[in-house]
Amino acid sequence: MKESMRLDKYLADMGVGTRSEVKGLIKKGKIQVNGTIANDYSRKIIVGTDVIMYAGEEITYLEYEYFMLNKPAGVLSATEDKHAKTVLDLLTTSKRKDLFPVGRLDKDTEGLLLITNDGALSHALLSPKKHVDKMYYAKVEGMVTEQDVEAFAEGLQMDEEWRAMPAKLKILVQDTISEITLVIQEGKFHQVKRMFEVVGKKVIFLKRLSMGPLQLDEKLMPGEYRKLTEEELQKLKESHS
Template sequence: MKLRLDKYLADMGLGTRSEVKKAITRGLTEVNGAVVKKPECKVDTETDEIRYQGRPVGYIAYEYYMLNKPAGVISATEDPRQRTVIDLITSRQRDDLFPLGRLDKDTEGLLLITNDGALAHRLLSPKKHVDKVYYARIQGVVTAADAEAFAVGLDIGDEKRTLPAKLDILESGEISKIRVTIREGRFHQVKRMFQAVGKEVIYLKRLQMGSLKLDENLETGAYRELTKEELEALC
């Protein structure tokens, strides 16, 4: 792939376009061993060797990270006051990463961080109906009648009822434990579905999105790159 030299460097998080342009014109960049001072110089991401301030800079078109999101962190790319999920990806090389889908601030679990817009569309498009699996603790006794209501679809105050969802009751009691599979991504959907049957979600964690399952060995707040097999399954 051919790119302008300034875009190549900016994509790799070495500064804004204006910052890297200044560095290039000052002679701080080499292409295949020769100093290049023109930001508009086209380079081949696969064959050209780029050095910036004496250090080699390889090009990575896409990055894919699985994050076990902790509570208290927002699903955003940047925020002046609060820590974001992107802040947790300290080894990232690109500066255009975003969370694929949102988790509420107090929700934990699986979040995919990438810069692949095409993959985001495939997984998030309302027409795709990608399964999302959550574990939750519920204030109140969850019953078979609730599972039946979830299976039919619920009125949660939107224009349309929710699509049928699968509610598995793991433990029923004053604090019930459940697993629920939904095929949409409406705002606060799981919480609102339980509100519709007169109960309250007190803990929520996403376990799976499509074929991607949360790595059980990934501690809360930790992340890792997707494996080749995980990425192929998603694509």
């Protein structure tokens, strides 16, 4: 059985306007349903069957949207902020108005961020019980050693109450500025930076490369985004079903 919903909710969900703005458009005869002008904002629409038109365009209903963003530094992983640009400000082609970032990256951290309105998928990816791998690339001030690799693999004692889960540290460049990849399964506040502080080093650049089976598209420049492919979405859902 196909879902039905009020016309004003349908249009508001798809970003045509707020509920009150949408009602105004309907009163002015700006909305058509199945080729005739709609005049009742409370009428029921059969999603996927009825054809809704506004300004010469068909308004198709999307229950969920999924975007991969290459988050740039200097942007907040938040839905809104009065003083700073957020990741949602970068999404100019989304239909839904209830999108949110799945987890967060620090303001100065770059890389993969999934943005959606699918709460169930978000919960599955962020749940500590699911142990979802998250891979980061970092530049680190200080010589990263095999001792660090072993310490990360054992799980670092972060403070009196928190011992980090075992993490996979791989050294790419070993120098005064080292380059590494790190796979963790947690996502605590400033976690990667704090882990390196425990071993006496400082992260000076951080970028997330993957989250579960989802890998950052190398073609996306910082600040660019695209919809997830069907294959990517299927892999995400299968990995947490």
